[in-house]
Amino acid sequence: MICIPVVAATQAEALHFIARSAALADILELRMDLLADGELNGLIAAVRSAAPAVKVLVTNRPRSAASAEEEKSRIDVLLKAVSLGADFVDLELATAIVWREKVRALITDNQDRTRLIISHHDFCQTPSRKELFRIFKAAVLAGARVVKIVTLARSQEDNLAILSLLPYARRRKMEIIAFCMGDHGKMSRVMAPLLGAFFTFAALEEGSESAPGQLTVLEMRQIWRILGEKQHEDK
DSSP states (O other): OEEEEEOOSSHHHHHHHHHHHGGGOSEEEEEGGGOSSOOHHHHHHHHHHHOTTSEEEEEOOOOTTOOHHHHHHHHHHHHHHHHTTOSEEEEETTSOHHHHHHHHHHHHHTTTOSEEEEEEEESSOOOOHHHHHHHHHHHHHTTOSEEEEEEEOSSTHHHHHHHTHHHHHHHTTOEEEEEEESGGGHHHHHHHHHTTOSOEEOBSSTTOOSSTTOOBHHHHHHHHHHHHHHHHHHO
16 A cells, blocks of 8 residues: 655645545545644545545654643644544654553544554664564554554665564564665665555655655556566566
């Protein structure tokens, strides 16, 4: 599955973005931390109206050195997403336990209609496999229905480390999203879904990337088509 991040600065831009991208996505990620005036009711309603089969993921990344009040406001957005029936919410593993438990409790109260993604991002490097497996276990213990681990690739070999999480998660019957950012990480973005990742991210078009090394939807599908044709030829 492909998740397209809605990269917009205002509510109006986000609504326009949703209208253009809904037909191309399996999942739309509402990046509330990028919106100056984001209003969840209208955004989720727009996705449901444009393409009822498309899933909604709500993300609200923390700001550095956020105050306690800012962190509460950030979590309140995710709680509202759960109340509105978003299909997924993304919560960082580093989030304080009290806030994680509050989100989990509301999901339970709402009959588990929302699946909790517990995510870890490393924007500096790709840790050792041992450390990646430790992070995976921590996310599971934190209540993840889906584990998301994203790191920065400094070499092509880093792709192999991150992709090793996929069979590791599969053996434990856990859904996982795992790939590398950066130019060196493009290979993992392409290969992860083919190796069993729950989904991957792709930009609607050049200039709307939400992370370094992100391919566009068209590029991703063209590569998958070529790989599929090659596999057919080899048979």
